[in-house]
Amino acid sequence: FAYAEALDFFERALAIKADRPVDGETAALLFGLGRAQIGTLKVDQLDEALATLGRAFDYYAGVSDIDRAVAVANFAGYEMTRHAGMSELIARALELVQSGTLQEGRLLSRYGHSLVELGGESNKEVQEVLDRALVIARREGDIACEMRTLASMATIATNRLSYTEGLDRSLEAISLADRVDDPRTEVQARYHVVTVQTTNGDLEGAKRQALPMLEAAEKLRDHFWLASALWKNEIVSRLGGD
Numbered sequence: 001f002a003y004a005e006a007l008d009f010f011e012r013a014l015a016i017k018a019d020r021p022v023d024g025e026t027a028a029l030l031f032g033l034g035r036a037q038i039g040t041l042k043v044d045q046l047d048e049a050l051a052t053l054g055r056a057f058d059y060y061a062g063v064s065d066i067d068r069a070v071a072v073a074n075f076a077g078y079e080m081t082r083h084a085g086m087s088e089l090i091a092r093a094l095e096l097v098q099s100g101t102l103q104e105g106r107l108l109s110r111y112g113h114s115l116v117e118l119g120g121e122s123n124k125e126v127q128e129v130l131d132r133a134l135v136i137a138r139r140e141g142d143i144a145c146e147m148r149t150l151a152s153m154a155t156i157a158t159n160r161l162s163y164t165e166g167l168d169r170s171l172e173a174i175s176l177a178d179r180v181d182d183p184r185t186e187v188q189a190r191y192h193v194v195t196v197q198t199t200n201g202d203l204e205g206a207k208r209q210a211l212p213m214l215e216a217a218e219k220l221r222d223h224f225w226l227a228s229a230l231w232k233n234e235i236v237s238r239l240g241g242d
Helices: 003-016 024-040 043-062 066-074 084-094 102-118 123-140 143-159 163-174 183-200 203-220 223-239
Strands: none
Touching: 003 024, 024 043, 024 066, 043 066, 043 084, 066 084, 066 102, 084 102, 102 123, 102 143, 123 143, 143 163, 143 183, 163 183, 183 203, 183 223, 203 223
16 A cells, blocks of 8 residues: 555656567556556646557457456556546446356446446446445355445445435445455545534434544545545544534
8 A cells, every 4th residue: 555655666667668579477567557556647647648558458358368358458447437537447347247146246346336437337237336236245255345335325425415325335334344454445435424524413322433434545645535534533523612
């Protein structure tokens, strides 16, 4: 999670290979650089990270390395799924995998959220995508995929002001946090619990989630989520007169 330091290493390594054709080593460096960029760049600069991930994906897809291509497309978090290019990348990855597989489930957990952010699908169609992802995750016993899918469902529900559903899905996701090392999804889920509880006037409930959210964000060290967690903790403290 040392994104700034990693960014320097990846950029230096890629500079050495700048005049050479893209190979497996370059693609791996690009994937690393893209992850580091997501953790450090401002939201309005994330097109740069998307372009980096796209180059890695193109290489892996071109040499039929499906597992690595899926890994690149599956890395998209909350902040990346709002970009049309990321949705297109995930859609391309879905064309590479078999229906009903865990790979499909992992991609669908991201794809449903991206469709909502882009406003291109109806509520029913999006829900079907995420429901399918959840079924696959639970059938295959993939706790990480289940947690990400629930967090996506929570985000969508909260953004649509369906607060009861958003709270329920968030708490389901949080209940899995001690079984998988995924601070990015944990912060996302706790963020929406705090949003709902402060809106509903449950300040004590929001306090119980705010500090663990900040602790997960400090572990993650992603600028977007660290700023978001600090903001929600500020709100909780201010509303409590602290």
